Amino acid sequence: MSAQVFRLPDLGEGLTEAEIVEWLVAVGDEVTIDQNVVTVETAKATVEVPVPFAGTVSALHGEIGQLLEVGAPLITVGGAAAEGQATGSDPRAGHEQYRTEERAGAAPPEGSDTTEDEGSGAVLIGFGTGHGKTGRRARRPRGAAAPATATAPVAPVTEQSPAPAAPTAGQPATAVTGGQAPKVISPLVRREAAERGIDLATLTPSQPDGIIRRADLEQASGEPTAEQAPAQTAAAATGSTAPATGTRTTGLRDEREPLTGVMRIMTERLTTSRREIPEATTWVDADATELMRAKDALKTARPEAGIGILPLVARFVVAGLHRFPALNASVEMEDGRAVAVQRHARVNLGFAAQSPRGLVVPVVHDAQDMTTSELAAALRELTGLAREGRLSPAQLTGGTFTLNNYGVFGVDGSTPIINHPEAAMLGVGRIVDRPWAVDGEVRVRKVTQLGFTFDHRVCDGGTAGGFLRFVADAVENPTVLLAEL
Known part of the structure; x- marks a missing residue:
């Protein structure tokens, strides 16, 4: 069996890197050509990236919140399906949007059973190739144990482990309910949820678009939202809940927000x-x-x-x-x-x-x-x-x-x-x-x-x-x- 490494494709418009927002598949999942496998945030938009070949996911090269350079390993797919595609007809034929990308790093050593293939070319440039297989497959619950990583000699792989029942400070919140991941766009919201110990899967979005925002985190933790704050301020001004004069404010802390x-x-x-x-x-x-x-x-x-x-x-x-x-x-x-x-x-x-x-x-x-x-x-x-x-x-x-x-x-x-x-x-x-x-x-x-x-x-x-x-x-x-x- 061979394994194929799909690298982060050229994102176009001079973009050179992207941040992983959400994995849409897990190690051991079967993927098809042009199936979306990861959501990444570039400097211009949040987009889903399709994999250009089929097979079994053997490795995910990166964690949520990690920045990857264009050309860095993104996902490894192995198994019979991938091997069949590598030796079969070229799925890129007839697709005008396909374009060859230069890959970073050295080529695999001669005789290695690891190959790198751009497959269909359904990357961010062109947005699809017409295979009609862009829908997602059912995701594995993040808390479930994943099969062992394939042993093919591929690029270094980030170790995958079962997600904890509740996120701890500093870890991305990735809990799900019924195999469905919460709809979160901003990595900052994920990070803040992890710091507060909030399970994103338990939240109900306040906006009709179904996206969980910082205001939803504040509501879940009992903090006043931007709409509630003026009312609470007015109540405090009446003297009923205002702190005594000279009382030292506690719980204040500086915040550091990375530029991403x-x-x-x-x-x-x-x-x-x-x-x-x-x-x-x-x-x-x-x-x-x-x-x-x-x-x-x-x-x-x-x-x-x-x-x-x-x-x-x-x-x-x-x-x-x-x-x-x-x-x-x-x-x-x-x-x-x-x-x-x-x-x-x-x-x-x-x-x-x-x-x-x-x-x-x-x-x-x-x-x-x-x-x-x-x-x-x-x-x-x-x-x-x-x-x-x-x-x-x-x-x-x-x-x-x-x-x-x-x-x-x-x-x-x-x-x-x-x-x-x-x-x-x-x-x-x-x-x-x-x-x-x-x-x-x-x-x-x-x-x-x-x-x-x-x-x-x-x-x-x-x-x-x-x-x-x-x-x-x-x-x-x-x-x-x-x-x-």
């Missing part, structure tokens, strides 16, 4: 942006009264389209980039020096959105070809996926310009850091009632502040000011956009 996944890549990206890009910011106040009226009129005329403020501003931005293409660009670097400006033909519009993994920037690809209704639908779909933590790497990469609606946080303006390697970002502040001069008279109008940060290497202030003024004019009088459509 999105947090780490955002830190690196922002650092690179601030280090490389000579950015400048310009801003203008705009009377958004007519924009609000246009939004209300569209809501009445086309309620099914769901066209709000963000899709309308997105339409203005796309039209503005058509007039000022120098801003839909990026600067190519070579040995730390800028060598060229790449102006992009397509507008891939990114926008800031909140997710269980923190701030993310989903991308509406080919926004230049969309109507306002299509833009609204795309923004709505991506926002929903972001809230559910289900954005794919393809939906989080390839942006050429970013729109940031920080007004939802109740602030007027900002000087954001450019989303590297893009060259510009437009921010929209809150829309509030303010005194405004109209035809020589002061009136109360709906006013917003537009802030524009740009890479001064791709254009001068005249181009940046022209773009910002174009968007501001469209906000103040949306009908001017008709000339651009």
